[in-house]
Amino acid sequence: xxxxxxxxxxxxxxxxxxxxxxxxxxxxxxxxxxxxxxxxxxxxxxxxxxxxxxxxxxxxxxxxxxxxxxxxxxxxxxxxxxxxxxxxxxxxxxxxxxxxxxxxxxxxxxxxxxxxxxxxxxxxxxxxxxxxxxxxxxxxxxxxxxxxxxxxxxxxxxxxxxxxxxxxxxxxxxxxxxxxxxxxxxxxxx
Numbered sequence: 001x002x003x004x005x006x007x008x009x010x011x012x013x014x015x016x017x018x019x020x021x022x023x024x025x026x027x028x029x030x031x032x033x034x035x036x037x038x039x040x041x042x043x044x045x046x047x048x049x050x051x052x053x054x055x056x057x058x059x060x061x062x063x064x065x066x067x068x069x070x071x072x073x074x075x076x077x078x079x080x081x082x083x084x085x086x087x088x089x090x091x092x093x094x095x096x097x098x099x100x101x102x103x104x105x106x107x108x109x110x111x112x113x114x115x116x117x118x119x120x121x122x123x124x125x126x127x128x129x130x131x132x133x134x135x136x137x138x139x140x141x142x143x144x145x146x147x148x149x150x151x152x153x154x155x156x157x158x159x160x161x162x163x164x165x166x167x168x169x170x171x172x173x174x175x176x177x178x179x180x181x182x183x184x185x186x187x188x189x190x
Contacts, residue, residue: 148173
């Protein structure tokens with residue numbers, strides 16, 4: 001007598017193997033779905049002596065970089081060349097907002113400036129339509145200003161050109177525009 005496999009047509013044999021393999025894969029998937037899932041090792045804060053045993057520990061968002069030392073006092077815009085970041089500082093000296101920027105190829109020298117001109121929109125030196133343009137100094141004949149692209153994009157490569165535009169994300173450009181009028185102080189730090 002021949003084995004059962006030898007009596008079946010080849011298509012039935014392949015179908016049976018496929019069905020069996022599918023059943024095994026489904027069973028393993030169900031088992032994996034109900035098993036504990038591995039998580040990345042994360043240091044979780046421990047309970048302190050003053051913490052309530054019923055307090056819920058939730059992860060904190062990373063804190064924003066601190067306002068640079070010696071960046072002045074009072075209401076101002078602080079721009080850090082090295083950190084490529086801007087802080088909006090209220091009259092009490094508290095940073096109310098901070099955000100990363102894309103610097104131009106020409107950097108202002110560290111020092112104290114003020115917004116000298118505000119322009120709602122124009123075409124930037126890189127050919128991109130920009131808005132919320134706030135000029136505060138000139139370096140070697142190149143205007144230095146904060147702005148954001150109308151479409152929110154990062155600036156294109158400079159290709160060796162001198163550009164003083166400090167480009168912001170669109171929502172940060174709107175926040176800076178609302179914060180700084182002509183005459184608003186700008187502190188530039190390293």
